Amino acid sequence: GDHDIHPSVTEIAEDIAEMEIRGAATIADATARALAEQAAGSDAATPEAFESELRDAARRLLDTRPTAVSLPNSLRYVLQRTEGETVEELRESAVAGAREFRDRLDSAQTDLGSIGANRLRDGDTVLFHCHSTDVMACIRAAREQGKSIDAIVKETRPRRQGHITAKQLRELGVSVTLIVDGAAGRYLGDADHVFVGADSVTADGSVVNKIGTRQLAVTARERDTPIVVAAQTLKLDPTTLTGQTVEIEMREESEVLSEGDRAEIGDITVENPAFDVTPPRYVDAIVTERGQFPPESIVFLMRELFGEQASQPWEE
Template identity: 30%
Template sequence: MKNFNETVNDIKSIKIQGATNIAKAGLRAATFKTKSLDELSQAIHTLKNARPTEPLLQNSLNILYEKVKDAKKLKSAVSSESKKIVKQIEEAHGKTVRNASKLIKKNFVIFTHCHSSTVTGAILASKSKGIEVINTETRPRYQGRLTAKELSGAGIPTTMIVDSAMADFLPNADIILVGTDAISEEFFVNKVGTFGLSLFAKMYNIPLYVLTNSMKFAEEIEIEYRNSKEIWSKAPKNLSIINPAFDVTPLELVKGIVSEHGVHTPKQFVKMAKKEYGYLFKF
C-alpha cells in the first residue's frame, strides 16, 4: 500500500483514475493519519482538495469522519470503517454494472466518452450479446485509451475516434453510456466534451444514460481546471490556453440515471439521493 503523500500525488496527477478508484484510494490513505482526530481531519481536507470535482471521494471521507469522530480507539475505528465504506462502494459498483447491462440489447453499438470502470464493467458483462463499441480518445490525458485497451483486450469490437469526430460517428450508435464524477439537482459533471456529446445525442435521438454511485450526489461542485502544459508543453508566448477537466451537462438531456438502486429518471434519482445522503451537505 502506498503512503499518504504518494496517494495524494497520484490522485492529483491522475495516476489514479476513475471516481470509484479515487475514493477507495482516499479511504485507504486516511488510515495513515490516525494519531489524533485533528490529524485525521487535516488529512481528509488534503485528500478532498486533491481532486475538487470528486464527490464520491469527498462524501465517503465525510461519512468516515462522522463514523469515527467519537471513537475511543481512533486507529482501529478508522481502519474498520474505511473497509466498510470501501465494501459499500464496491457493492454499489457491482449492482450498477448489473443494472446498466440490462439496457444493452443484442447487437447494440455503444458509444462512450472518457473512461469509467462502471461503463466498461457493464459492457464487459454484455460481451455475449454481440455488441460493438465506439469510444473517444479523450484528450489531453487520453483516458479513452484505457477504455479501448480494456474492451478490445476482452475481444469486444472497439473503434476509438478523435474527440472532434463525435458528431460523425454518433449516428452509428444505439445507446450512449457515460460515467460521472458528480451529479446535482440540475446537472451532472463528466469529462469535458460530454455536454457536446449530449447535444448531439438529442439531435440524433440517441438515449444517453449516466452510470453512477448515488454517493456521487452533491449540492456544490467545483469544476477543475488543469495545467495548460497538458495541452501544449512549449506553447508560444502570449498564448492563452484553457484546460477544463470537466464540463456540466443539464439533466434534461439525460434519458436515465443508472445507480445501485436501479434505472431512474433524473428527478427520481435526485429525490432518492437527497434522502439518502442529504446529511452530508453540512460539511
Template identity: 25%
Template sequence: MQDLSTIQKIVDDIKSITIQGATNIAKAAFEILISESKAKSFESGSAFLDFIQQGMELLISARPTEPMLFNGMDYIKAEISKLAPSASADECQQKVAEAAQFYLNLINETAERAVLNGLGIINDGDNVLTHCHSSSAVKTLKLHKVKGLKFKVYNTETRPLFQGRKTAKDLIEAGIDTTMVVDGVAPFLMDEESGTDLMMDCVIIGCDAIKLDGGVINKVGSYSVGLSALFANVPVYIAGNLLKVDIHDKIHIEKRQDHEVWEDSPEGLQFLNLAFDKIPPKFIRGIITEFGIIKPRDIRAVVEREYPWMKIA
C-alpha cells in the first residue's frame, strides 16, 4: 500500500488552520495531487487510482465548507472516468496530473480576473471593513492602493483563532492604513451612532462558499456585520469566485473544538464554537467574480452559462 503521509500532512495543516482561506486550501490540495501523481511509482493503473482516490477523500474530509475544493475533485473524477479500464499506471497518473493542473490554473486565472473586476468599489477617503482573512479581499484592497486611492481599512481580530492578524500584516506590508477592531465592535461601525469618522462606507469580505440562492458562507461574525450594514445602507461586497459555488447544496456549518475558545474552562461549561455563518442574499450588494460583479439572484444562471461542467444538483 502506498504511503499517504504527504497528503495527510496537507490535511492536518488545513484542519489546524495552518493553511487557511478557501482559495489557499484548494490550491494546496491540487498541488499535492499533482506532486504525488508525478513522484510515485505504481504497478498498475488500478493501484494508482486506488491511491489517488483515497488521497482525494482525505482532502475532501479536511473541511466541510470548501466547494472550490469539492468542485475540483468532481472535475478530476470526471476526467478519471474517461480512462479505459486497461489504462496503465503512467496513463492514469498523467490524466490526474493534467486534470489537477487544469483546475489549479483555472483557480489562479479566475482569481486574477475577479480582483480586477472589483476595482472601483472603493472611493478616496472611504472607511472599509473586512473580516477574517481572505486572499481575494486582501488583493482587492491592495489593487485600490496601487491605483493611488487613499482609504482606511478596519479589520476584525477574528476570534477565537485570530485570523485577522494575518490580514492586518498583509495590509500593513502593502502600506494600507489599517486599524484592528475587536469582533464585537464591527457591527457598530456600520451605523452613524459610531460617529462620522468611524462609520464604514463599504464592507469587503471573502467567502468559503457561495450558495445557489446567492447567500454566502463565511467566517462566523459575518452575519452580524451584514445585518448591521443592511440597516445602515452600507454596501457589502463579497470577494468571490464562481468555483466556490455549492452546486450540490451540501455545505453545512462546521463546529470546532471547545478548547479553541477556552483551554482551561470550568468543568460542565458547554460551548457552541461555530466556524462559519451564512450571509443571506438580501444583505449583499454584489459578489465580485471572474465574470464581473454579480447580483446574488443571478448566481445560478451565470454558473450554468459559464461552467456547464459544474452539474448543479
C-alpha cells in the first residue's frame, strides 16, 4: 500500500506532476533516483514485500504525466535489473540498476551531442522550441568545437520553457533572439536549422514533443529549413511496436487563462494539450547516441533495443 512508499518517491512524483522537474530526460533521471531511494530506504521484511513496494513506487511515479516514454523506460530499466534471493540482494541490484541507468543517460546525451553538433556549421542560426536537454547537448558540443551559433528562441506558451533555453544558450555564449510563438514563420527564413527534442518517438517515426512542434515542422518543411530531432534512444516507445498509441497530456486551463479573464469572456471551453505529434514526413533526421536516422528507419533501432522488453514490470 501507499504507506510503504518512501517520502522521496512521493516528493519526486509531486515535483514531476507540478513540472518542478520537467523535460523527458530529466524526468527519467528523477524516476530512477526515486526507485533507488525506495530500494535503499525500504525496511521490507521479505523479498516479496520489497518487490511489491518497488512496484507500488513505480506506479506512483507513472501516475504523474502520461506522455514522455522515458519515464516508463526508466522504470523498466531499473525493475528488470532488480533481482536476487534476499532483500539485501534486491536492494543492491535496484540501486546499482538506477545508478547505471543515470550514467547511461548522461553518456548517451554526450554522444548524441557530438553527433548533432556535426550538423552545425560555424556561424549557423538555429531556431528552438521549448527546452530540451538533448538539444542543448548538441549546441554545447558545437560550442566546444569552437563554432559560433546564433539562436532564435520561441517563447513556447503556455509555460514559456523558451526562457530556460534562452538563459542556457546565453551561458554557452550563443546570441539569442526571443520571439513569440506566432512569429516563428516570419523568422524561419533566417534559420539554417530547427532543433527540437522529443518526449516519445513512435514505431512509424512520428515525434511526440511540446505542443507547437508540428506546426513549426510543417512551416519549416515549406521553407526547406531542415528539422532535426535530438532524441536519445530512451525516447523510443517500444509499446508502439504493437500498435499502442501515445497519450497526449491535457493540462489545466489555468495555464492558459486567468480566472479574471475567464469570467470576463464568459462560457467557453479551453483546451490545453501539452504535446503534439509530428509525422515522419516533416522530420529530416532523428539524432540519437547511436547515430543519426531518417525517421522512417527508427523502427529497426527500436526493435533492436527494446523489441522484447516492452513488459510492464510494475504490474502485480
